[in-house]
Amino acid sequence: RKLQHQTDGKSKKLFNKEPATADIIARAKDLRKHRQSLPIHTAREIIIQEVKNNACVVIVGETGSGKTTQIPQYLLEAGLAAHGTIAITQPRRVAAINLARRVADEVGTPLGQKVGYSIRFDDTSSKDSMIKYMTDGIMLRELLSDPLLLRYSVIILDEAHERTLRTDILFGMVKSIQKQRSDMIEKDGRKDIRPLKIVVMSATLDAEKFSEYFYNAKIMYISGRMYPVTILNTVEPQSDYVDAALVTSFQIHQDEQPGDILVFLTGQEEIESLEKLIEEYAVDLPAQVGKLIPCPIFAAQDSATQQKIFEPAPLGTRKVILATNIAETSITIPNIRYVIDTGCHKSRGYNAKIGIESLLVEPISKSSARQRSGRAGREAPGLCFRLYTEDSFDLLDEDTVPEIKRCNLESAILSLKATGVDDVTRFDFMDRPSKSGMLRSLEHLYALEALDDEGKLTEIGKKMAAFPVDPPYAKVLLQSEKMECTKEAIEIISLLSVDTIFSSPSSKREEANEARQKFTSIDGDHLTLLNTLRAYESMKGDRDWCRENFINSRHMRHVLDVRAQLIQFCERIGINPKKSCGHEYDIVIKCFLAGFFANTALLQPDATYKSIVGGLTVSIHPSSSLFGKKREAIVYNELVFTTKHYIRGVSAVESAWLSHAAPKYFGQRHA
Ligand code: ADP
Ligand code: MG
Numbered sequence: 134r135k136l137q138h139q140t141d142g143k144s145k146k147l148f149n150k151e152p153a154t155a156d157i158i159a160r161a162k163d164l165r166k167h168r169q170s171l172p173i174h175t176a177r178e179i180i181i182q183e184v185k186n187n188a189c190v191v192i193v194g195e196t197g198s199g200k201t202t203q204i205p206q207y208l209l210e211a212g213l214a215a216h217g218t219i220a221i222t223q224p225r226r227v228a229a230i231n232l233a234r235r236v237a238d239e240v241g242t243p244l245g246q247k248v249g250y251s252i253r254f255d256d257t258s259s260k261d262s263m264i265k266y267m268t269d270g271i272m273l274r275e276l277l278s279d280p281l282l283l284r285y286s287v288i289i290l291d292e293a294h295e296r297t298l299r300t301d302i303l304f305g306m307v308k309s310i311q312k313q314r315s316d317m318i319e320k321d322g323r324k325d326i327r328p329l330k331i332v333v334m335s336a337t338l339d340a341e342k343f344s345e346y347f348y349n350a351k352i353m354y355i356s357g358r359m360y361p362v363t364i365l366n367t368v369e370p371q372s373d374y375v376d377a378a379l380v381t382s383f384q385i386h387q388d389e390q391p392g393d394i395l396v397f398l399t400g401q402e403e404i405e406s407l408e409k410l411i412e413e414y415a416v417d418l419p420a421q422v423g424k425l426i427p428c429p430i431f432a433a434q435d436s437a438t439q440q441k442i443f444e445p446a447p448l449g450t451r452k453v454i455l456a457t458n459i460a461e462t463s464i465t466i467p468n469i470r471y472v473i474d475t476g477c478h479k480s481r482g483y484n485a486k487i488g489i490e491s492l493l494v495e496p497i498s499k500s501s502a503r504q505r506s507g508r509a510g511r512e513a514p515g516l517c518f519r520l521y522t523e524d525s526f527d528l529l530d531e532d533t534v535p536e537i538k539r540c541n542l543e544s545a546i547l548s549l550k551a552t553g554v555d556d557v558t559r560f561d562f563m564d565r566p567s568k569s570g571m572l573r574s575l576e577h578l579y580a581l582e583a584l585d586d587e588g589k590l591t592e593i594g595k596k597m598a599a600f601p602v603d604p605p606y607a608k609v610l611l612q613s614e615k616m617e618c619t620k621e622a623i624e625i626i627s628l629l630s631v632d633t634i635f636s637s638p639s640s641k642r643e644e645a646n647e648a649r650q651k652f653t654s655i656d657g658d659h660l661t662l663l664n665t666l667r668a669y670e671s672m673k674g675d676r677d678w679c680r681e682n683f684i685n686s687r688h689m690r691h692v693l694d695v696r697a698q699l700i701q702f703c704e705r706i707g708i709n710p711k712k713s714c715g716h717e718y719d720i721v722i723k724c725f726l727a728g729f730f731a732n733t734a735l736l737q738p739d740a741t742y743k744s745i746v747g748g749l750t751v752s753i754h755p756s757s758s759l760f761g762k763k764r765e766a767i768v769y770n771e772l773v774f775t776t777k778h779y780i781r782g783v784s785a786v787e788s789a790w791l792s793h794a795a796p797k798y799f800g801q802r803h804a
Pocket of ligand 2: 197200201202291462463464
């Protein structure tokens with residue numbers, strides 16, 4: 134007999150894979166007790182009152198006190214979502230997903246109904262969503278189609294202390310939207326427009342700055358519970374922190390009281406490699422010792438796997454949570470008593486050398502280190518194992534510098550323009566860059582053809598805004614697409630992303646210089662670097678070979694890492710990263726000139742070089758392949774001032790190439 138559900142020709146869904154409504158409601162009931170036990174619960178009424186009575190409120194609270202999961206629910210319960218959704222922005226996708234799942238559970242409706250999230254390429258929110266967790270990038274994107282963000286009644290800017298470039302841009306945008314909306318209501322008498330409430334949330338105490346910026350908004354402090362955490366530093370610096378974390382995890386597991394371990398690593402690759410190592414070594418644990426279970430957290434996990442992180446480990450076993458700095462303040466995992474801090478993160482910012490985003494591992498700040506150790510003391514006294522010495526802690530920066538101050542101003546301007554802010558000089562920055570700096574950057578962007586005569590973003594500019602590297606490098610890549618040499622352009626940019634790929638120990642400087650001779654190109658450093666990479670790859674990165682040839686193999690591996698990311702990026706936006714110029718290297722140098730025309734110098738009769746911009750006398754750095762050489766014109770990547778104005782990353786060019794590389798620039802000056 135035919136099964137009934139097949140008879141109508143359509144394949145109907147027979148079972149609902151989502152949990153039954155009754156189960157969802159039962160779970161929400163169970164969670165009610167947890168909600169009421171959170172430190173923030175006692176402040177519920179006052180938070181609701183403050184948000185009702187004020188346009189902007191700043192809320193500071195210890196991580197784990199309940200800000201991100203509870204405040205949106207309080208506001209919902211108080212009726213603040215009656216005329217629009219409550220949005221909560223997050224700098225990280227994983228956090229947005231996780232928090233939405235949790236809050237949907239607490240509210241007692243399936244994810245995507247009352248509570249949803251929206252991240253790039255994945256939107257579970259619906260028209261009915263009253264609470265929506267989203268990345269700051271998505272909110273910036275929504276601004277383009279809904280410039281007054283009218284679908285929202287409350288915007289909660291979470292994790293404000295991280296001061297990412299996107300959050301900073303959002304601060305300015307949201308502040309101006311609030312003003313525009315209230316003007317429309319008060320001055321124009323618009324009945325269809327509702328006021329916008331802004332809530333800024335931060336995990337660190339320096340909230341005055343946020344308050345000042347939002348018209349001296351009231352600051353509310355939510356205290357958390359905190360037990361003492363004992364901090365241990367290593368005696369010696371650790372060259373391999375993944376290995377050190379492995380050893381420390383097993384040491385804790387065998388010697389210490391029950392309680393889970395949280396390890397801070399820098400990225401998915403490290404997380405996965407430590408996961409494997411732990412699994413391998415766990416096999417050899419003595420029978421009387423319970424299991425040690427690694428639990429990685431990263432973006433592409435299904436909800437069941439992710440839920441495992443929050444569930445207690447089976448009796449007698451111990452979990453090791455392997456996370457990036459997402460576990461620092463964005464999500465709180467219960468039952469952690471031991472923290473292992475590698476002292477590093479991939480800063481979502483910036484490698485200052487080529488301005489590439491979140492690629493290189495960098496030391497954290499003291500304030501991050503404190504947040505990390507704090508994770509061990511939420512439920513009982515804890516222990517934090519810092520895999521670095523006390524001296525290295527002392528050398529860390531006090532706070533993470535806001536991204537807008539670290540990143541190249543030109544990138545920030547491109548981002549703003551791409552978000553629809555035309556007059557960037559009048560943008561309301563929380564940390565304002567200097568006006569002269571901004572004008573200089575605008576001129577440079579114009580010369581790079583990213584802006585047109587009216588200062589509007591061009592097609593090239595739009596593409597450049599999407600690149601994860603600084604504008605000049607983005608221009609090199611775009612030019613390389615035209616000239617069909619993207620392979621070489623990517624390789625050279627990657628090689629420039631580290632200080633140097635060569636090592637020259639002071640005791641063996643002569644030898645090192647000699648070894649380098651065989652890679653040296655008479656045309657300069659760009660091609661010397663490329664030669665070295667080719668040789669390195671033909672030797673398959675052999676360590677002995679690197680040592681004999683004075684190549685820094687650690688830096689070389691970074692170079693390959695950056696290259697892989699740039700290749701992936703080009704593929705994603707439809708540039709073929711394999712197009713090669715063969716041996717016609719002039720072509721790729723011309724591409725560099727298209728991005729770095731402002732860094733050019735001409736040979737003078739007295740054998741010095743004078744920069745075309747600013748007329749500075751510049752000296753080729755002794756480490757350069759062109760040191761002591763006379764060429765008609767040169768292009769360079771950076772100017773460093775020590776005892777002289779030294780230039781590094783230098784290649785020879787022909788002066789005739791200049792006007793062709795940047796017609797907008799040389800056209801005016803040298804016509
Ligand atoms: P805050 O934003 O103040 O740092 P949160 O609102 O993120 O605090 O977290 C409040 C509490 O909710 C924490 O104790 C945390 O352990 C718990 N929590 C958050 N997400 C989950 C989850 N997915 N599963 C279990 N507990 C969770
Ligand atoms: Mg939070």
